[in-house]
Amino acid sequence: QVQLVESGGGSVQAGGSLRLSCTASGFTFNDADMAWYRRAGNECPLVSTINSDGTTYYSDSVKGRFTISRDNAKNTVYLQIDSLKPEDTAVYYCAADRRASQRVFSRQGTICWSWFGYWGQGTQVTVSS
Secondary structure, eight states, X not given: OOEEEEEOOEEEEXXXXXXXXXXXXXXXXXXXXXXXXXXXXXXXXXEEEEOTTOOEEEOTTTTTTEEEEEEGGXXXXXXXXXXXXXXXXXXXXXXXXXXXXXXXXXXXXXXXXXXXXXXXXXXXXXXXX
16 A cells, blocks of 8 residues: 655745655655645646656746655655745645556645656645745
8 A cells, every 4th residue: 555644844934944755655665756746726736756766857936946855765755945935835745656647636625637646645834924
């Protein structure tokens, strides 16, 4: 059974930093592409990905401020978020197992489309100005 457990969210002031963690189990973590999505309102955009080979991707809105990394020995993927802005306020979801077609997840009434087959339950990040 695949499990993704996020942690590290919280409330911070603009300009602050947080480090999100996602601990995975139930699959071969070393071989899996991983990702972070975030949900704000009715949108669930992809934030960042890291492939099994370490290749990374960032959306334009977070490039230069967010850093994704992974520790295969700990089955954990991280998202370091710096220079936080109020518009970064969202629930952040860890995702695993890239697919060839999108899947649909429902989170707090919002339909989220995902290129990844598994999602965690999320961790809240709130940024005040």
